[in-house]
Amino acid sequence: MPWILIQLIVSPFDQVQYFFDFPHFSACVFKGKLRNLVNSGYRLPTLKTMNPFSELPTPCYVVDTQKLRQNLEIIRSVQDRTGARIILALKGFAMFRVFPIVREYLCGTTASSVNEAKLGSYEFGGEVHAYAPAYSEKDIHQLSPLIKHITFNSFSQFHRFKEQVSNINPQVSMGLRINPEYSEVATELYDPCRPCSRLGMTLQHFEGEALERIEGLHFHTMCEQNSDTLERTLKVVEEKFSPYFEQLKWINFGGGHHITRPDYDVDRLCRALDAFMQKYSLQVYMEPGEAIALNTGILIASVMDVFENDIPLAILDTSATAHMPDVLEMPYRPVIQGAGAPGSKAHTIRLGGLTCLAGDEIGDYAFDQPLKVGDRLVFEDMAHYTMVKNTTFNGVHLPSIATYNPLTQTAEVVREFGYEDYRSRLS
Ligand SMILES: Cc1ncc(COP(=O)(O)O)c(C=O)c1O
Numbered sequence: 001m002p003w004i005l006i007q008l009i010v011s012p013f014d015q016v017q018y019f020f021d022f023p024h025f026s027a028c029v030f031k032g033k034l035r036n037l038v039n040s041g042y043r044l045p046t047l048k049t050m051n052p053f054s055e056l057p058t059p060c061y062v063v064d065t066q067k068l069r070q071n072l073e074i075i076r077s078v079q080d081r082t083g084a085r086i087i088l089a090l091k092g093f094a095m096f097r098v099f100p101i102v103r104e105y106l107c108g109t110t111a112s113s114v115n116e117a118k119l120g121s122y123e124f125g126g127e128v129h130a131y132a133p134a135y136s137e138k139d140i141h142q143l144s145p146l147i148k149h150i151t152f153n154s155f156s157q158f159h160r161f162k163e164q165v166s167n168i169n170p171q172v173s174m175g176l177r178i179n180p181e182y183s184e185v186a187t188e189l190y191d192p193c194r195p196c197s198r199l200g201m202t203l204q205h206f207e208g209e210a211l212e213r214i215e216g217l218h219f220h221t222m223c224e225q226n227s228d229t230l231e232r233t234l235k236v237v238e239e240k241f242s243p244y245f246e247q248l249k250w251i252n253f254g255g256g257h258h259i260t261r262p263d264y265d266v267d268r269l270c271r272a273l274d275a276f277m278q279k280y281s282l283q284v285y286m287e288p289g290e291a292i293a294l295n296t297g298i299l300i301a302s303v304m305d306v307f308e309n310d311i312p313l314a315i316l317d318t319s320a321t322a323h324m325p326d327v328l329e330m331p332y333r334p335v336i337q338g339a340g341a342p343g344s345k346a347h348t349i350r351l352g353g354l355t356c357l358a359g360d361e362i363g364d365y366a367f368d369q370p371l372k373v374g375d376r377l378v379f380e381d382m383a384h385y386t387m388v389k390n391t392t393f394n395g396v397h398l399p400s401i402a403t404y405n406p407l408t409q410t411a412e413v414v415r416e417f418g419y420e421d422y423r424s425r426l427s
Pocket residue numbers: 089091092131220222223224254255256257287288289290291
C-alpha cells in the first residue's frame with residue numbers, strides 16, 4: 001500500500017481542512033469529503049496538526065489565492081452570461097503580485113491617478129480606464145499614452161483637455177461622470193450623491209451642453225450593495241440620462257457592487273444587465289474593487305502587551321488607523337477568528353493599536369482564554385482597502401504581505417517593509 005500522510009490543518013481561512021500527501025501529489029479535501037472517506041471504512045494512517053501561518057512575521061496581510069480565484073470565477077460568470085466587461089478598481093485592491101491570477105479573468109483595470117494607471121498598464125496590461133475628480137495638464141500628458149478610456153468629472157475639464165488627450169493618443173475614448181442624484185449609501189463619507197457632491201454632474205448641469213467627442217457616461221453611486229440597488233439606480237439613470245444614450249458607445253456602472261458576497265443576487269444582476277443592454281446598444285462596464293478581493297485575505301497580528309485601566313486592555317502590533325483605516329472611517333468592527341461580541345465569552349478585552357492616537361482602538365472582543373503577550377489574532381477580510389490605504393503614521397511598520405495557496409499549503413511572504421519605506425516618503 002502506498003505511503004499516505006493526512007494532515008489536519010487548522011487554517012485561519014477555514015475552520016478545518018485536511019490535506020492528503022501522497023508520494024507524488026497533494027490534494028486538499030474539505031471536511032465533508034473526508035467524512036465520506038472515513039465513513040467508507042478507510043483508516044487514517046497518521047494525523048498531524050499544524051498551522052501554516054505560525055512562521056509568518058506579524059503584522060502580515062495574507063491573501064489566499066484560491067479564494068481570489070473563487071471570487072474571480074463568479075465575476076467571470078457575469079461577464080460570460082451578459083457581455084458586460086468588468087475591470088478591477090485599483091483603489092480597492094492593487095496587490096500586483098497576484099495580478100497574473102486576476103488577469104486570467106478580467107480584461108483590465110481602472111485608475112484614479114497616474115500612479116494607478118501606470119500600475120495597471122505596466123503590471124496588469126489590458127485595458128486601462130481612468131477617472132479622477134480633476135486632472136492637471138501633467139496628469140493628462142502622462143495618462144494619455146496608457147489608457148483606453150478617460151472619464152472627466154466636469155465639462156470644464158473635458159473642454160480643457162479633450163484636444164490634448166486626442167493629440168497624444170487618438171484612440172482614447174472620452175466620457176463624463178454623471179450624478180443621478182440617487183444612492184442608497186447610509187454613510188455620508190461614502191455617498192457620492194450626498195448634497196452638493198463634487199463627484200459627477202447632475203442632470204441640471206449636464207443638459208444643454210454639446211456632447212461632441214463624448215463616447216461614454218460613468219456613474220458611481222453604490223457601496224457594498226446588492227443588485228436590487230443597482231436595479232433601482234438604473235431606473236433613475238435611465239429616466240434622467242437615456243435621451244443621451246443614442247450618441248454614446250459605452251456606459252460605466254462604477255463600483256460598489258458586492259458581487260462576491262454570499263447573499264449577492266448574481267442572477268438579478270445578470271437580468272438587469274441583459275435588460276439594459278437589450279434596450280440600449282451600449283457596452284456596459286463595471287469596475288468593482290472590493291468584490292474582487294472580498295474575504296480573500298486576513299491580517300495576522302500579535303499581542304504586545306496586556307494590562308488594565310478599569311477594563312482589560314491589549315496593545316497589538318497592528319493599528320486601526322494605520323493598517324485597517326476603514327475600521328475608523330467606515331466605521332466597522334472587523335471579525336476576529338475565535339473571538340465574539342463583548343461578554344459573549346469569558347474574557348472581554350479592548351484591543352488597541354500601536355500608535356499614540358487615542359482613538360486607535362479596534363474594539364472590545366471576548367475570548368475563551370485571557371489574551372497573553374505573543375498570542376496571534378487573525379482579522380478577517382483584510383485584503384481590500386487596507387494595503388492601498390495604509391500609512392506609516394507614528395513610524396509604525398507596514399504589515400508584511402504574503403500569499404497563501406491552500407492546494408500546496410504554502411504561505412510565501414512577498415514583501416516586507418522597513419525603515420527605508422518609512423524614510424523615503426518624508427523628504
Ligand atoms: C469611481 C469609482 N469606481 C470604482 C470604485 C470601487 O468601488 P468598490 O471597491 O466599492 O467596488 C470606487 C470606490 O470608491 C469609485 O469611486
